[in-house]
Amino acid sequence: MIMTEAAEKYINRLYPGGEYKLASTDPEFSEFFTNFSCDEVVSQDDLDDRTRMMAILSALIGCQGIDEFREILPGALNLGVTPVEVKEIVYQACAYLGIGRVRPFFDAANDILTEKGITLPLEGQATTTSEDRVEKGEQAQVDIFGDGMKGFATSxxxxxxxxxxxxxxxxxxxxxxxxxxxxxxxxMITFCFLAAQGGCEPQLTSHAAGNMKVGNDKLFLIKIISQCLPYIGYPRSLNALRCVNEAASQL
Known part of the structure; x- marks a missing residue:
């Protein structure tokens, strides 16, 4: 397989001493896909590796890409995504895809973290109780989407x-x-879940606006779409771009 210098450099950072698994069985595909996803796409913008990997992991859960998730996760850990961040991505996916679609990703994450020598379970991250979860959850909605969310839980x-x-x-x-x-x-990861699964354009537009309100501006979201495109395809990427443009026009 003939890789560009930039693609080879990036692959070596993802998987030191490793090789793209399809290189021996599908060399032509591996060549153009690797050069596209690991050079042309990665070189498109200045998104940092950790954010890129978090977006890709989230998009792979959203599109049910369990095999590619297993392929990518070790590289994501090599590029700085922490075990806690991996777990939080998988956990939060349940709110947007349901446990029926997310359950295999628990097993994949647990297998790979264990192989890396990480002891499970990880330290807990909860900050709410059964008594205050609704109140604190609504406050999170207000913090993200604005005062219009006050009283949402009883509306x-x-x-x-x-x-x-x-x-x-x-x-x-x-x-x-x-x-x-x-x-x-x-x-950001919610945006990726919704964009990758498709059919959620009203919610995707809403969360594009939510992203912008917490500092993830239009250009940032376009960078996220661009980095996820090789993993979710053009139709869902173009739909996501339309939702971002719609949300930006309403702010």
């Missing part, structure tokens, strides 16, 4: 009000209030 028609309470208490209270990742990182 809406009576027959579906419990779902708003769950959004505050579970989605935000159980996940967003945890340590290990900040609000900006959590909004």
């Amino acid at each position: 809406g028609p009576e027959e579906s009000r419990h779902i708003n309470r769950w959004l505050s208490g579970n989605c935000f209270g159980d996940y967003y209030t945890r340590t290990g990742l900040g609000y900006a990182q959590r909004e």
Whole structure:
């Protein structure tokens, strides 16, 4: 396989002494895909390696790319993503994809962390209790999306009000209030979950706006889409770009 100098340098940083696994069976594909994803895409912008890897891991969960997740995770750890950050990405994915789709990624993460000599379980990151999770979750919504979220947990028609309470208490209270990742990182990985799974464009637009409100501006989100594109494809990447443009026009 003939790699560009930049692609070879990046691969060696991801997997010191390793090789792209498809190189021996699919050399032509491996050549153009590696040169694209590890040179052309990586060289497109100034996104740091750790953020890039967190976005790619999140996108792979979103698109159900379990085999590629197993391939990428060791490299992500080599480039500075911490075990706690890996776990927080997997945990938060459950709020946006459901445990039915995320369960295999627990096993993959646990296998790879254990192989790396990391003792499980990791130190806990929870900051809420059963008594205050709704209150603190709603405050997280306010912190991210603005004062319009005040009273969200008790809003809406009576027959579906419990779902708003769950959004505050579970989605935000159980996940967003945890340590290990900040609000900006959590909004970024949520953006990746939604963009990669597709069919969630209203929520993706909303979270694009949430990203911008916590400091992840339009140009940053375009960088995130660009780095995830080789892993989720063009249609979902273009849909995500449209949602970012729509959110930016409404701010």
